[in-house]
């Protein structure tokens with residue numbers, strides 16, 4: 001459904017002398033999302049997860065340049081096509097509740113999305129009522145403006161918005177922070193249901209353990225690229241990339257061992273493997289060139305030593 005090949009995203013920036021420079025924040029990123037599957041995207045803060053979502057939706061800022069190929073249902077995602085599909089065929093559950101229209105009551109706002117998805121006004125109203133009920137939002141919430149509801153409620157409204165849209169691809173950027181644990185679990189369950197109904201779902205999250213409960217596959221991002229794409233069942237014993245293994249061990253519920261060092265910043269990317277300066281498997285070959293994403297044990301990994 002969604003196919004991303006060799007995606008690159010860079011920003012044009014001006015420094016103090018008004019010299020122009022290119023800051024590359026995503027390099028060689030590959031990812032597929034099929035109909036009926038949940039793909040979780042995990043990785044450190046600043047690894048490019050939100051930018052990937054924004055690239056797919058065509059909502060990157062004007063100073064961004066995109067290279068590589070983005071395809072949805074076989075056709076290239078041009079800016080014009082993105083604008084046409086956004087909110088209808090491709091829905092975003094954004095990371096920030098600031099995406100809600102502050103000047104429009106919540107109910108009509110969500111109903112509009114349902115209607116854009118093809119429902120009649122009456123059917124949209126029914127769908128909104130049912131979905132609000134499901135997310136524990138009182139019917140009176142529909143008559144409120146975004147500033148009149150709590151942050152947690154606003155987040156549930158965002159989830160409800162994607163649920164009532166008829167989108168075939170749903171991208172959720174950190175859909176659960178601030179939600180009560182049981183509602184967070186329910187939100188994830190609902191995303192799983194959307195996939196089971198035949199949609200493609202991409203969930204961006206820091207919560208790997210929660211993601212594993214619903215994901216078919218997990219894409220691990222590091223410094224703007226995919227270092228591993230693993231089946232959820234590969235966690236934790238069958239992981240291929242040393243960063244994924246380190247990320248897993250760093251979770252509080254596991255060994256809580258932090259990964260030593262820092263993710264390189266976009267203006268200081270090493271020439272070879274992006275993880276080379278932190279890697280326990282480092283050899284001089286790692287610094288020679290960027291490793292390609294290759295097939296290992298049914299998954300994909302960007303490491304010359306993985307087997």
Ligand SMILES: Nc1ncnc2c1ncn2[C@@H]1O[C@H](COP(=O)(O)OP(=O)(O)OP(=O)(O)O)[C@@H](O)[C@H]1O
Nearest residue numbers: 011023025044045046047048049050051052061266
């Ligand atoms: N408009 C911009 N101009 C320049 N750099 C940007 C811009 N937007 C994002 N970046 C940089 O791109 C990188 C990736 O950012 P992104 O928001 O995708 O990270 P993320 O993985 O979603 O992080 P988090 O988990 O914190 O949400 C970061 O280094 C960020 O500073």
Ligand code: NI
Nearest residue numbers: 049050051095
């Ligand atoms: Ni983000």
